[in-house]
Amino acid sequence: MGGEKTVIICRCNDVTLDDVLTAIHEGIDDFELLRKYLKIGFGPCQGRSCIMIAARIFAKEKGLSIEDVLRNYRIRPPIIPVSSKYFIHGDNS
Amino acid sequence: MFDFEGVPVEAYEGESVAVALYALGVDVFSWSHKLKRPRGPFCMIGKCSNCFMSINGLPNVKSCRIPVKDGLKVERQRGWVAPEAIHLMDKHSEIVELNPDLLIIGGGPAGLEAALTASNYGLNVVLVDEHFKLGGQLLKQTHKFFGNVELFGGMRGFQIAEEYSRKISELRNVQVLTNTVVYGVFRGGVVGAINESKHYIIKPRAVIAATGAQERYLDFQNNDLPGVIGAGGAQTIMNEFGVKPGEKSIVIGSGNVGLIISYQLLQSGVEVKGVVEILSEIGGWFVHAAKIRRYGVPVFTRHALKYVEGNPRVQKAVVAAVDDKLNFVPGSEKEFDVDLVLLAVGLEPDARLHAQAGAVMKYIPELGGLVPIRTRDLETTVVNMYVAGDSSGIEEATTAILEGKIAALSIVSKLCDGSRAENASSTLEKTLRFLWDEYRSSPLLTRARRGKEQATVPREELEDFRKKFPSPISFG
Numbered sequence: 003m004g005g006e007k008t009v010i011i012c013r014c015n016d017v018t019l020d021d022v023l024t025a026i027h028e029g030i031d032d033f034e035l036l037r038k039y040l041k042i043g044f045g046p047c048q049g050r051s052c053i054m055i056a057a058r059i060f061a062k063e064k065g066l067s068i069e070d071v072l073r074n075y076r077i078r079p080p081i082i083p084v085s086s087k088y089f090i091h092g093d094n095s
Numbered sequence: 096m097f098d099f100e101g102v103p104v105e106a107y108e109g110e111s112v113a114v115a116l117y118a119l120g121v122d123v124f125s126w127s128h129k130l131k132r133p134r135g136p137f138c139m140i141g142k143c144s145n146c147f148m149s150i151n152g153l154p155n156v157k158s159c160r161i162p163v164k165d166g167l168k169v170e171r172q173r174g175w176v177a178p179e180a181i182h183l184m185d186k187h188s189e190i191v192e193l194n195p196d197l198l199i200i201g202g203g204p205a206g207l208e209a210a211l212t213a214s215n216y217g218l219n220v221v222l223v224d225e226h227f228k229l230g231g232q233l234l235k236q237t238h239k240f241f242g243n244v245e246l247f248g249g250m251r252g253f254q255i256a257e258e259y260s261r262k263i264s265e266l267r268n269v270q271v272l273t274n275t276v277v278y279g280v281f282r283g284g285v286v287g288a289i290n291e292s293k294h295y296i297i298k299p300r301a302v303i304a305a306t307g308a309q310e311r312y313l314d315f316q317n318n319d320l321p322g323v324i325g326a327g328g329a330q331t332i333m334n335e336f337g338v339k340p341g342e343k344s345i346v347i348g349s350g351n352v353g354l355i356i357s358y359q360l361l362q363s364g365v366e367v368k369g370v371v372e373i374l375s376e377i378g379g380w381f382v383h384a385a386k387i388r389r390y391g392v393p394v395f396t397r398h399a400l401k402y403v404e405g406n407p408r409v410q411k412a413v414v415a416a417v418d419d420k421l422n423f424v425p426g427s428e429k430e431f432d433v434d435l436v437l438l439a440v441g442l443e444p445d446a447r448l449h450a451q452a453g454a455v456m457k458y459i460p461e462l463g464g465l466v467p468i469r470t471r472d473l474e475t476t477v478v479n480m481y482v483a484g485d486s487s488g489i490e491e492a493t494t495a496i497l498e499g500k501i502a503a504l505s506i507v508s509k510l511c512d513g514s515r516a517e518n519a520s521s522t523l524e525k526t527l528r529f530l531w532d533e534y535r536s537s538p539l540l541t542r543a544r545r546g547k548e549q550a551t552v553p554r555e556e557l558e559d560f561r562k563k564f565p566s567p568i569s570f571g
Binding site: 052082 | 450
């Protein structure tokens with residue numbers, strides 16, 4: 003169950019506060035790297051719950067402003083999960 | 096009548112699967128895929144992933160967005176679930192191409208007013224919304240609006256939604272696509288949207304993305320336990336669908352949302368053990384605070400939620416005092432026996448579509464987060480892509496209506512010519528003056544006004560941004 007004291011940062015991908023702090027203390031010094039390493043915001047909600055919490059923690063740990071942390075944050079399509087069936091068109095493509 | 100893990104469930108027509116199960120007393124909607132932690136619904140408006148269930152063999156379906164229907168097969172996911180092969184093989188999604196003058200994404204107050212305005216000037220409009228009902232968050236607003244009658248003063252939010260829906264259903268030049276989700280914006284000004292059976296390829300001349308906001312989440316121990324719900328999520332359960340969200344509650348955050356939800360909980364017979372506020376003063380308006388004070392609900396200022404416990408649903412919440420640096424004061428813990436913890440810690444604009452399209456974004460704390468830079472008439476740095484309502488920065492429903500109108504009038508004055516364009520331009524100027532010089536001059540809106548000022552740039556500055564950070568996408 004991830005322990006009694008678990009604080010969940012990213013619900014989609016079950017990333018915990020411990021995961022985030024461990025990664026930062028292990029030397030991850032870039033927010034985009036942290037996101038890719040832990041898959042924060044890569045789940046079905048595409049970061050709608052977790053990005054700002056993760057950014058705030060990262061900013062605090064690194065002594066940065068939220069703006070600096072989010073500078074290279076990009077949003078790519080699809081912005082919601084889409085079934086692959088919409089892109090498979092065997093007979094008319 | 097639908098099937099929940101082999102048990103037939105009777106539900107009211109127009110309910111979502113999530114609400115029907117919640118009313119039945121189902122606490123756990125899934126067990127998370129890695130840590131197998133129990134999860135229950137949180138936002139109830141399709142923004143988060145907490146109410147995911149397996150529906151007709153397709154996993155990770157937002158059960159809050161699926162209307163109940165005879166024959167649905169609903170199951171809880173225990174860890175990671177692969178979709179049944181049928182869903183990977185299903186090729187029967189019809190492609191539909193649409194070429195409207197204006198595409199509006201989001202059928203809340205901003206989108207509805209924009210659709211009505213643009214339609215009045217003769218534009219062909221496509222209005223897309225994720226939910227199966229138009230109205231956005233007006234649907235859960237049961238309190239009366241302030242202000243003058245033209246702006247729905249004296250009416251309740253859900254009545255405003257009904258009135259808009261009725262008017263729009265009578266319009267021949269507005270095509271409404273509910274239960275339809277926009278998944279992205281692409282080169283050549285193409286917008287992709289899907290619903291259950293169709294894939295829409297939309298090429299509009301202009302776009303207004305009025306995609307609203309999502310509720311902020313908080314980091315505390317066991318923050319994902321079922322029973323920890325967004326205040327807005329609870330309002331959806333309680334006000335939109337008439338289901339009691341719990342028995343004993345505690346509300347985190349004393350802004351207007353926290354105060355109003357506390358009052359609504361009391362009205363529905365839910366005990367409110369307290370409202371917790373991390374700052375030293377109540378955040379919301381006095382008129383709302385007075386209501387809950389009359390019921391004797393304590394407000395714990397300078398306190399924060401430390402952890403919650405329970406299995407599988409919240410049974411206990413522990414709150415503690417905080418010092419000047421917002422650290423917990425040892426020994427100040429207070430325990431509350433509750434089955435509902437409501438997070439009313441603010442909203443965050445959902446402007447992901449603008450960001451994805453390459454609009455220049457700015458982080459503005461007064462507006463709740465990242466919002467697109469825009470002109471006074473709400474055009475972003477993506478040519479002919481507009482923003483309106485909460486996705487332009489958190490404010491409230493009346494300003495969302497005004498922003499929807501402004502964006503639509505600006506588009507009309509560009510796309511039409513002759514007297515229609517002139518008429519739209521002069522109405523636009525009037526509406527802008529009313530919004531900035533009258534409505535937003537209320538001291539209650541000072542913070543939001545300051546935020547919106549920071550996000551608004553003169554047209555020349557917008558052009559400079561466009562040159563410096565060109566977007567690969569444009570409309571028109």
